[in-house]
Amino acid sequence: MAKKLHLEVISPDQILWDDEVDTAVVRTIEGDVGLMNDHLPLVLPLAVGRIKIIKDGKPREASCAEGVVKIREDHALVITEAVEWIDEIDIERARKAKERAEKRLAVKKNDVDLDRANIAMTKALNRIKLYERSKK
Amino acid sequence: MAGMGMRDIKRRIKSVGSTKQITKAMEMVASAKLRKTKARLEESRPFSLAWKRALLSFLGDLQGVEHPMITPREKVRKSGYIVITGNRGLCGGYNTNVMKAALEHMKTKKASCVVAVGQKAKDFFNRRGYDIPKAYLDFSEMPDFMDAKDIRRFCVEKYLNEEVDEVYLVYTQFVSTISHKPQIVKLMPLDDEAVDSCVESDESLKHPKELAEEAQKEKIHEKMNYEPNVPRVLNLVVPNYLDSLILGGLLESSASEQGARRVAMENATNNAEEMIERLQLQYNRARQxxxxxxxxxxxxGAEALK
Incomplete structure (x- = not known):
């Protein structure tokens, strides 16, 4: 078995993961990127999406917001503003956030609000999508 | 007070007693809130630290990179300050200390404007005739990430429009329940001054220059790659780093506020107790x-009747 990668996933609310993994897949602004041990040293900005962590052949998925990933040899660091395991997603909150964002987008006040609503919308949709997929 | 009659003393005991009840209640509310904010602060500290460490290492890799948010401007005409205070008083020197620190720092600048977080900062700088482009009044007790983002977005816009040429964050660091320290950190541009204040904030952090030297000495590391390219990564990463700093500042401040209030109210309650004791003694004497x-x-009278 190949050497393992040490992955850290940090958000303001929690340290989601600080352990060895076989592989991790993160959603960057240019698409999904798989991380394994001895990866090319790389810094990538993250987009709103998900993180897939595979340890001992078992995958786990988490929804993830904007942030950055830094990988160097056997160590990968993911810093993001929000992350939670898919089974811990507060679906009610996500749905409410989606409604709020929809309302705000409908009124169209000014650019800042629009921006904010757009981001909120992306995040809410991402959570809902991941949640619903996990239920199937 | 010697001339006070029994009724006056009784009245004062009552009034001090009701003040004591209020301070006692506030003390309890503050300690409950303190526990909550402290927990959140501790959860968020690794996050801030991770960001600081990541950013310093980027700056170490990218020595001398040109970027609007990193390269300092030739002339600093106006400095922006984000000052974080509470909305309410009754918390000892908490609000005053942080505002004084900000004021002291502004003396070295030509012109300053203030983004006030908290009612107290708004009033204070208003009274002194400072320009306040924006005040945030509704979240100083339980700040979350969106709040930090709002502030950051506003400030970055001001900075990029060249309305201000540097931005400082002034907050209160929560050392322990009884010890809080006003702190000033430079947010933008990320020049030597900003880097120094970032490095100093935690012992485990190393200066980018040191990191670069180490990397050169060891030569094990291949050069870091930035994808899709350096400017785009920085455009996305620097604002996120600033968010983490501002969020850290908000959380540290709000924990400090609750801590300061708890201590102030504890003292007030003790003083009230002492006062009641003294008044009670006086009352007993007057009665006797x-x-x-x-x-x-x-x-x-009986003698006189004999």
Whole structure:
């Protein structure tokens, strides 16, 4: 078995993961990127999406917001503003956030609000999508 | 107070007693809130630290990179300050200390404007005639990430429009429940001054220059790659780093506020207790004196009848 990668996933609310993994897949602004041990040293900005962590052949998925990933040899660091395991997603909150964002987008006040609503919308949709997929 | 009659003393005991009840209640509310904010602060500290470490290492890799948010401007005409205070008083020197620190720092600048977080900062700088482009009044107790983002977005816009040429964050660091330290950190541009204040904030952090030297010495590391390219990564990463700093500042401040309030209210409660004790003694004396006098009057009257 190949050497393992040490992955850290940090958000303001929690340290989601600080352990060895076989592989991790993160959603960057240019698409999904798989991380394994001895990866090319790389810094990538993250987009709103998900993180897939595979340890001992078992995958786990988490929804993830904007942030950055830094990988160097056997160590990968993911810093993001929000992350939670898919089974811990507060679906009610996500749905409410989606409604709020929809309302705000409908009124169209000014650019800042629009921006904010757009981001909120992306995040809410991402959570809902991941949640619903996990239920199937 | 010697001349106070029994009724006056009784009234004062009552009034001090009700003040004590209020301070006691506030103390309890503050300690409950303190526990909550402290927990959140501790959860968020690794996050801030991770960001600081990541950013310093980027700056170490990218020595001398040109970027609007990193390269300092030739002339600093106006400095922007984000000052974080509470909305309410009754918390000892908490608000004053942080505002004084900000004011002191502004003396070295040509012109300053203030983004006030908290009612107290808004009033204070308003009174002194500072320009306040924006005030945030509704979240100083339980700040979350969106709040930090709002502030950051506003400030970055001001900075990029060249309305201000540097931005400082002034907040109160939560050392322990009884010890809080006003802190000033430079947010933008990320020049030597900003880097130094970032490095100093935690012992485990190393200066980008040191990191670069180490990397050169060891030569094990291949050069870091930035994808899709350096400017785009920085455009996305620097604002996120600033968010983490501002969020850290908000959380540290709000924990400090609750801590300061708890201590202030504890002292107030103790003082009230002492005062009640003293007044009670006075009251008892006055009562005794009145009784003694009455007795001697009766005795005197009885004597006179004989």
């Amino acid at each position: 004196a009145a009784i003694t006098q009455e007795i001697s009057e009766i005795v005197g």
